[in-house]
Amino acid sequence: MRGKHGEGRNDPDFQTKYFDMLRAGGSKHHKDLLAPFGLDASDEKFWDKGLSMIEGFIDEREAMED
Numbered sequence: 379m380r381g382k383h384g385e386g387r388n389d390p391d392f393q394t395k396y397f398d399m400l401r402a403g404g405s406k407h408h409k410d411l412l413a414p415f416g417l418d419a420s421d422e423k424f425w426d427k428g429l430s431m432i433e434g435f436i437d438e439r440e441a442m443e444d
Contacts, residue, residue: 392415395414395415398414399411399414
């Protein structure tokens with residue numbers, strides 16, 4: 379959420395929000411856990427961005443093999 383592509387990197391309250399999410403564990407619905415970060419798992423763009431990041435990690439890893 380906060381990595382080089384994450385919107386959270388400019389949020390001064392990110393750490394507090396993140397620790398609150400971790401403390402909640404499985405006691406909250408994912409929608410409620412993601413809301414403080416402005417994320418919505420029902421939005422197709424959420425998944426497109428996540429999969430794009432994973433694809434980038436795979437590309438980086440494959441480039442290391444060359």
